Amino acid sequence: xxxxxxxxxxxxxxxxxxxxxxxxxxxxxxxxxxxxxxxxxxxxxxxxxxxxxxxxxxxxxxxxxxxxxxxxxxxxxxxxxxxxxxxxxxxxxxxxxxxxxxxxxxxxxxxxxxxxxxxxxxxxxxxxxxxxxxxxxxxxxxxxxxxxxxxxxxxxxxxxxxxxxxxxxxxxxxxxxxxxxxxxxxxxxxxxxxxxxxxxxxxxxxxxxxxxxxxxxxxxxxxxxxxxxxxxxxxxxxxxxxxxxxxxxxxxxxxxxxxxxxxxxxxxxxxxxxxxxxxxxxx
Amino acid sequence: xxxxxxxxxxxxxxxxxxxxxxxxxxxxxxxxxxxxxxxxxxxxxxxxxxxxxxxxxxxxxxxxxxxxxxxxxxxxxxxxxxxxxxxxxxxxxxxxxxxxxxxxxxxxxxxxxxxxxxxxxxxxxxxxxxxxxxxxxxxxxxxxxxxxxxxxxxxxxxxxxxxxxxxxxxxxxxxxxxxxxxxxxxxxxxxxxxxxxxxxxxxxxxxxxxxxxxxxxxxxxxxxxxxxxxxxxxxxxxxxxxxxxxxxxxxxxxxxxxxxxxxxxxxxxxxxxxxxxxxxxxxxxxxxxxxxxxxxxxxxxxxxxxxxxxxxxxxxxxxxxxxxxxxxxxxxxxxxxxxxxxxxxxxxxxxxxxxxxxxxxxxxxxxxxxxxxxxxxxxxxxxxxxxxxxxxxxxxxxxx
Numbered sequence: 238x239x240x241x242x243x244x245x246x247x248x249x250x251x252x253x254x255x256x257x258x259x260x261x262x263x264x265x266x267x268x269x270x271x272x273x274x275x276x277x278x279x280x281x282x283x284x285x286x287x288x289x290x291x292x293x294x295x296x297x298x299x300x301x302x303x304x305x306x307x308x309x310x311x312x313x314x315x316x317x318x319x320x321x322x323x324x325x326x327x328x329x330x331x332x333x334x335x336x337x338x339x340x341x342x343x344x345x346x347x348x349x350x351x352x353x354x355x356x357x358x359x360x361x362x363x364x365x366x367x368x369x370x371x372x373x374x375x376x377x378x379x380x381x382x383x384x385x386x387x388x389x390x391x392x393x394x395x396x397x398x399x400x401x402x403x404x405x406x407x408x409x410x411x412x413x414x415x416x417x418x419x420x421x422x423x424x425x426x427x428x429x430x431x432x433x434x435x436x437x438x439x440x441x442x443x444x445x446x447x448x449x450x451x452x453x454x455x456x457x458x459x460x461x462x463x464x465x466x467x468x469x470x471x472x473x474x475x476x477x478x479x480x481x482x483x484x485x486x487x488x489x490x491x492x493x494x495x496x497x498x499x500x501x502x503x504x505x506x507x508x509x510x511x512x513x514x515x516x517x518x519x520x
Numbered sequence: 521x522x523x524x525x526x527x528x529x530x531x532x533x534x535x536x537x538x539x540x541x542x543x544x545x546x547x548x549x550x551x552x553x554x555x556x557x558x559x560x561x562x563x564x565x566x567x568x569x570x571x572x573x574x575x576x577x578x579x580x581x582x583x584x585x586x587x588x589x590x591x592x593x594x595x596x597x598x599x600x601x602x603x604x605x606x607x608x609x610x611x612x613x614x615x616x617x618x619x620x621x622x623x624x625x626x627x628x629x630x631x632x633x634x635x636x637x638x639x640x641x642x643x644x645x646x647x648x649x650x651x652x653x654x655x656x657x658x659x660x661x662x663x664x665x666x667x668x669x670x671x672x673x674x675x676x677x678x679x680x681x682x683x684x685x686x687x688x689x690x691x692x693x694x695x696x697x698x699x700x701x702x703x704x705x706x707x708x709x710x711x712x713x714x715x716x717x718x719x720x721x722x723x724x725x726x727x728x729x730x731x732x733x734x735x736x737x738x739x740x741x742x743x744x745x746x747x748x749x750x751x752x753x754x755x756x757x758x759x760x761x762x763x764x765x766x767x768x769x770x771x772x773x774x775x776x777x778x779x780x781x782x783x784x785x786x787x788x789x790x791x792x793x794x795x796x797x798x799x800x801x802x803x804x805x806x807x808x809x810x811x812x813x814x815x816x817x818x819x820x821x822x823x824x825x826x827x828x829x830x831x832x833x834x835x836x837x838x839x840x841x842x843x844x845x846x847x848x849x850x851x852x853x854x855x856x857x858x859x860x861x862x863x864x865x866x867x868x869x870x871x872x873x874x875x876x877x878x879x880x881x882x883x884x885x886x887x888x889x890x891x892x893x894x895x896x897x898x899x900x901x902x903x904x905x906x907x908x909x910x911x912x913x914x915x916x917x918x919x920x
Contacts, residue, residue, distance in 0.1 A: 307820040308695065308806060310702045311545045317689055329818045354543055355805045359819025381543045381805065385533055406547035408709060413549065431547050432707040 254398050255347040255375045256423040259298050260458045260479065269475040269516045271296060272460055273509055274351065274484030276303035276319035278328025280495050282336045286343075287502055288491070293346045295506040296513030298480065301378060302337070304330055304352035311353075311380040313435025315485040319492065330356045330365075334372040341373035349376035349402065354386075362393045370397035376423045378402045384416055391420070402426050407447045411454075418455030427451050427461045427478060435485045436466035440473050448477040468515030475516035483512055529839070534723020534809075536842035542722040544702070544808045551709045556724045558629045563731070568624065575620050576735060579653070580610045582617075584736075586743035586899070591869040599753065599892035601885065602899045604740045604768060607874065613904030614736060614764045615646035615717060621732030622715045623650035631713035633657040637701040639666055639694030640829030641673025642875075642904060643717030648682035651715075658682040661701045663692035666829065672908065691823050694833050698807050718761025719837030722808030726837050733767025740899055741771050748897060754778035756888070757901035758880040759798065759851065760831035762840045764903035769849060778850065781840060782884040784826035785853035795824035796853040797836040798844050811838040827856035827912075828876035830904075858883040863906060863913065875904035876913070 263270045273292045277285050289300050305320035305328055312320070330352070337348055350369065357365050357379065369377070376399060382390065384403060394401050400423030405414055408431060417425060427448060430441035441464065451459055461474045462482030471481045487505055494501035534540045542552055562568040576582040585608065589601045606614040619636075626634055634656050638644030644660040651658035660677055664686045667674050677684050685704075690696035705714045719726045719733070744752055755772060757765035759781040769779045786794035794800065797812045804813035806821055814822045814834035824834040843849035854862075859876055862883035867873050874882060881900050889898060906913075 307822075308690070308699050310699045310807070311706065313703075314689070321690075324820060331818070353805075355813070355815070355821070356819035358805055358810075359802075359815065380545050381808070383542060383544065383546050383549050385549070386541050386543055404546035406545070406550075408547050408550045410550050410553075413546075417546070428545075428547055431709050433703045 254400055254423065255345060256299060256349070256400055259347050260424060263298065263479065264458070270298040270460070270480030271509070271513050271516055272299045272301060272462070272480050272482040273297040273487055274301040274303060274482060275487055275491060276305055276316060276323050277333045277336060278305060278323035278326055279319045279491060280322065281326060282332060284498055284501070285336060286340055287498070288505055289340055289346070290344060291502045291506045292509045293344055295509035297346070297509050299347040299349065301349045301351045301482070301484070302333060304333055304350055304356055306353040306356060309353065311433055313433040313485060315436070315488050315492070316434050319488045330360055334368050334374070337374055338372040347375040348373065349378055350374055351378040354379050354382045357390070362390050366393035366397045366399065370399050374399055376400040376402050378426060380404065384420055387420070404428055405451045407431055407443060411450065414450060414454040418451070418457070421455050421457040424458040424460045424480065425451060425455055426482070427459050429461050429463045429465065429474065432463065434463055436489070437464035440470065445477060468511045471512045472515040472518060481512070481516055529842070530723060530727055534727065536839045537845065539809070539811050539838035539841040540723055540726055541810050542808060543805045543810065544722045545706055547706050548709060552722055552724070559625060559724055559728050562625055562628055568628065572621055572624055576617065580616050580620065581608065582735065583739045583743070584608050586740055586747065588747070589870050592866065595869050596886060596889040598889035598894065599896040599898045600894070601889060602744065602752070602897065603870070603872070604736060604899055604901045606736060606764060606901060606903045607872070607878070607905035611646050611649050612907065613642045613646065613875065614733060614767060615643045616649065617735055617767065618717065618729050618732045618763060619643070619646040619650040619715060622728070623654050623656065626656065626713035626715065627654050629713065631711065633659070633708070633711055634713045634715045635659045635661065635701050635704050636715045636717060637661045637694065637697040638717065639697065639832060640908065641666070641670040641677065642830060642908070644682070644684070645673055645676050645680070647715050647717070648677040648680035651682060652680045659685055659704070661685050661687050661697040661704065663687045663694060663697050665692040666694065666697070670829065670908070693823070695821065695823070702807070718763045719766045719839060720761045720807060720809055720811070720835055726809065726839055729763055730766045730770055730839060733763050734770045736764065736767040736901065737769060737771035740768060744897070744899065750897070751775050752777055752899045753892070753896040754780060754888070755899045755901070756780045756782060756881045756885050758782045758831060758877045758903060759836060759840060760784070760795065760833050760877060761835070762837035764901055766837060766839060768899070768901045769843070773848065779843070779848065780884065781849055781851045782880045783851060783853040784828055784831035784880055785855045786825045786827070788855055789853060793825040794853065795826040795831050795833060797824070797834060798840060798851040799853045803841070806835045809838045811841045812836055812844070827859065828880065830875065830877040831880065852884055854880050854883040860913070860916065862886055872902065873906035873910070874902050875906050876909045878903045879906070
């Protein structure tokens with residue numbers, strides 16, 4: 238058992254994972270959550286830290302830090318470019334763990350790493366689990382690690398109280414949704430459409446039916462992501478799940494204002510604020 | 521005869537020991553399940569086998585000859601050398617064995633659109649060929665850099681009615697083309713069949729592509745038994761993703777035959793400019809499978825390099841990783857210049873221009889054969905013909 242020292246482990250003083258604490262608070266308050274994604278190290282760890290704090294202040298309930306990978310096959314062009322920029326700047330998984338550790342002195346917002354499997358595998362599953370927990374990572378999202386292959390990592394993460402967030406997709410069969418729902422810790426990441434990450438217009442067809450099927454298979458909260466960029470879309474999606482995930486729209490602003498950090502922080506905070514406001518109006 | 525002689529591996533989840541598996545987004549998992557089921561049913565259906573064999577014979581032109589290379593044997597002064605002539609297949613390489621099998625499966629599954637990735641364009645051409653024959657829509661993803669280097673194959677694919685989609689992400693080569701094909705598949709998964717070109721990717725591809733390609737080894741085994749009344753002592757084949765080598769190795773796994781896979785050492789392993797994944801890589805996950813992988817100390821995939829575009833890939837099929845670790849097969853690497861020399865040697869001694877990929881296998885044979893006895897037998901898999909490489913080689917050698 239890890240020491241329950243605040244700020245140093247993914248558990249709060251009561252011994253709970255911060256993700257669970259936040260979703261519990263949202264549920265009791267009858268509110269929906271906003272999960273904001275940025276690619277870590279784009280442009281540089283310092284700016285990432287400032288962005289995290291700015292997004293938290295603007296209303297983000299949980300924050301995903303993307304770990305850049307050379308072959309981001311589940312990502313669209315915006316996050317692909319961000320990954321390349323970040324890698325070119327020298328970002329590493331070890332560096333991102335250091336960033337999380339320093340962020341933990343300044344915030345208790347739940348922090349999740351979204352990474353492809355290879356950097357984690359290469360780090361070593363056991364050492365990664367220990368290092369992530371010690372740094373204060375609360376959850377992991379690994380798009381190329383389906384439930385069939387997740388047992389070795391789960392076995393390492395579980396004792397460290399770091400959640401491995403599984404995905405559910407519109408193509409998932411009832412049998413698969415059952416398995417995903419049973420294994421889920423933290424929340425289930427519901428992919429709103431068949432495709433890669435990136436902003437899209439409107440609401441994907443069949444989303445209501447998919448979310449109903451997902452709901453029936455788990456007691457964990459449901460977060461919807463992929464393709465959500467505008468407050469209007471976020472408001473519609475929030476009616477269907479417990480939280481909404483926005484990534485590419487934020488990363489686009491980071492890219493657009495790369496040369497002007499103040500502008501970048503301001504624009505990102507404004508977008509996060511408007512997304513938060515939009516989903517807060519949902520009953 | 522069934523499509524394959526081995527059914528022990530992989531396990532139900534696609535694992536060859538520690539290797540293989542299905543490392544893909546959840547969105548694709550149901551499609552892989554569907555594909556696994558459809559393939560398993562097809563494999564047990566005599567009508568599917570019959571149709572596959574019909575086209576292999578009448579369309580591809582199989583069996584390909586197993587040719588005794590008398591002059592090369594005399595020249596090297598060691599084991600008797602036989603060449604398995606995959607270069608004589610329709611479209612000029614072994615790739616069509618696989619695209620034919622998979623196109624028949626796609627047809628059976630009712631998929632009207634196929635997508636494929638290609639590096640040098642050989643798999644792309646084979647995919648476009650079978651798609652044309654079965655009247656399917658076909659999109660081939662190809663890195664912009666490769667499009668520039670392999671203009672002829674781009675024209676061939678377009679003439680065959682395929683759409684060549686330029687890939688501008690990453691370094692614009694095969695690895696990026698494969699990422700983009702995966703992105704298309706995850707988007708259009710409901711109506712699209714991903715026709716993967718090698719024994720890599722998520723299960724069931726490594727198994728399925730191996731099975732379709734194992735026609736090479738099944739034929740070679742029967743042909744040598746007929747011609748020499750015995751099995752070979754050793755088989756040499758080049759390894760990029762590893763489909764031609766797996767195709768010829770697999771039917772010999774239970775025989776006392778040395779199996780040697782030859783990777784591309786490019787400008788030399790020590791220079792870092794190579795594609796020798798099994799020789800110099802570490803275990804990792806890329807494009808859906810756990811296997812050996814060229815990567816940096818942080819688990820980022822590094823670019824491969826080889827003079828041969830077909831070997832220029834930082835990954836390798838998971839069953840090769842299994843054969844390496846179990847010791848059943850040996851893996852070695854030869855450099856660009858060794859391959860170029862072997863290309864010229866085979867051209868001049870036998871009148872056969874091998875693909876630069878296959879020239880790597882010939883180059884290792886050149887090293888090995890003189891140390892073997894004259895009553896021993898080696899088979900070299902000539903996986904493709906070298907016409908596509910003539911412009912590049914002409915430039916390098918300065919032939920007027």
